[in-house]
Amino acid sequence: MKVFRVIAVLAFLAMPCAFLMTGQNAYAAEAKKANSIDELAKMYDSSGCKDCHEEIYKEWSKSIHSRSIFGTGRTAATIMTTVKVGLTGWEHSGVKKPEDVQVKHLMLCAKCHLPQLAEATDNVAKEIVKYSYVYADPKATDEAREKAIEQLSKVNINCLICHQRNAITHKWADGTPAKDTVYGSKNGEHADPAHPKMKESKIMDESILCGQCHGLGPNFELEEPSQCATLYGSYLWAYTADGGQEKCQECHMKKSKLGHNMQSYRDPGMGKAAVDFKVETRGMQWRDGAKMVPQALVKVEMINRAGHSIPDG
Amino acid sequence: MPIPQQLGRGDKMGRGPYEKSGMLRDTTLPPNRPVNETFEIPFPAEFTKQDGKSVTTILDYDMTVTVELLYMPFGVKDADTFTWQSVTKKVSIEKGGV
Numbered sequence A: 001m002k003v004f005r006v007i008a009v010l011a012f013l014a015m016p017c018a019f020l021m022t023g024q025n026a027y028a029a030e031a032k033k034a035n036s037i038d039e040l041a042k043m044y045d046s047s048g049c050k051d052c053h054e055e056i057y058k059e060w061s062k063s064i065h066s067r068s069i070f071g072t073g074r075t076a077a078t079i080m081t082t083v084k085v086g087l088t089g090w091e092h093s094g095v096k097k098p099e100d101v102q103v104k105h106l107m108l109c110a111k112c113h114l115p116q117l118a119e120a121t122d123n124v125a126k127e128i129v130k131y132s133y134v135y136a137d138p139k140a141t142d143e144a145r146e147k148a149i150e151q152l153s154k155v156n157i158n159c160l161i162c163h164q165r166n167a168i169t170h171k172w173a174d175g176t177p178a179k180d181t182v183y184g185s186k187n188g189e190h191a192d193p194a195h196p197k198m199k200e201s202k203i204m205d206e207s208i209l210c211g212q213c214h215g216l217g218p219n220f221e222l223e224e225p226s227q228c229a230t231l232y233g234s235y236l237w238a239y240t241a242d243g244g245q246e247k248c249q250e251c252h253m254k255k256s257k258l259g260h261n262m263q264s265y266r267d268p269g270m271g272k273a274a275v276d277f278k279v280e281t282r283g284m285q286w287r288d289g290a291k292m293v294p295q296a297l298v299k300v301e302m303i304n305r306a307g308h309s310i311p312d313g
Numbered sequence B: 001m002p003i004p005q006q007l008g009r010g011d012k013m014g015r016g017p018y019e020k021s022g023m024l025r026d027t028t029l030p031p032n033r034p035v036n037e038t039f040e041i042p043f044p045a046e047f048t049k050q051d052g053k054s055v056t057t058i059l060d061y062d063m064t065v066t067v068e069l070l071y072m073p074f075g076v077k078d079a080d081t082f083t084w085q086s087v088t089k090k091v092s093i094e095k096g097g098v
Helices: A037-041 A049-050 A054-062 A072-090 A103-113 A115-119 A122-136 A142-152 A159-165 A207-214 A231-242 A248-255 A268-274
Strands: A181-184 A197-200 A275-288 A289-303 B001-005 B019-025 B034-042 B046-052 B055-060 B062-071 B082-092
Touching: A037 A115, A037 A122, A049 A054, A054 A115, A072 A103, A072 A122, A072 A142, A103 A115, A103 A122, A103 A207, A115 A122, A115 A159, A122 A142, A159 A181, A207 A231, A207 A248, A268 B082, A275 B062, A275 B082, A289 B046, A289 B055, A289 B062, A289 B082, B034 B062
Parallel strands: A181 A197
Antiparallel strands: A275 A289, A289 B034, B001 B019, B046 B055, B062 B082
């Protein structure tokens, strides 16, 4: 018996783009800006969190959030392309060579992939660009590439981004996040000497927390708007507008049991849960005039059960 | 996928996030709405004429069909593709008949 295979290919061209979008000037009043990747990593050091929240920290370490400007390698490569194809190609960008890149230029990516870059000097932007070029350079030595990955992985979307910096979206109503405080589900004291206070965030289990980065469309607040994710827009206008009530956290953290290892299409469980997939087949002979043509009729029904369109990109 | 518009103007698709602004078309699976696809796969057969009549000789009456739902971040099958669903069915053609 011959075996025929048909592959229903849904061209899921998803750019592994935005993770988080944020008010980039939230901490504009920060007195001293980080002047290197290492300084920025220290400014947002969340390694102390694992002393008490070991399991959660482990989960997060497996997530793409933990390497948000490196990603799977593709994010770093896209940062390089943004400079090489976009910034240096535009007449009015002020960037003629990679070394000309400033924070404001890199915010096209960093708005979501590294919002804390707003609290860094242009030297940090240049350093990120330098390492992105090294990573993407096929002629780079293994040692140089490893160093680039290591440096690019030092800064990321960590505990202090979601549980502090981006924990308050409406600052006139709810105040500005404080540096000595972590935001979650409770008020009170917190055992970490660097963050001795704990406050309830009104959005910690709301989709808007994720929506800060997972995209509405063009980022018009930038001089040169970028567009990466559009998921939050889809969530609002194609899901909740049609009666959908679940929050991002319910599927990506709770039902999936992934916790802080928030995953999407790479996780087999998420992929399976995302789409109801029904296949019906029937053998038949179609009559083309006097000619009988035997064929298999294959009908596929797909229902996307996610709270947003699939794929994004 | 959402097919983004280059710099929010004209008819060209943008590729990198630095040049995407807007949307030309959306071919995603929308939430909670069924999307249907139909495939017609011919069985192996030979078509001849005998005494002026069309004759179909079916070479195999059984076919195994596997339908896969793939997530392809790069848009091509051999690069970082994820198989989300896979359903295999046997399809047969009746022997005999009029």
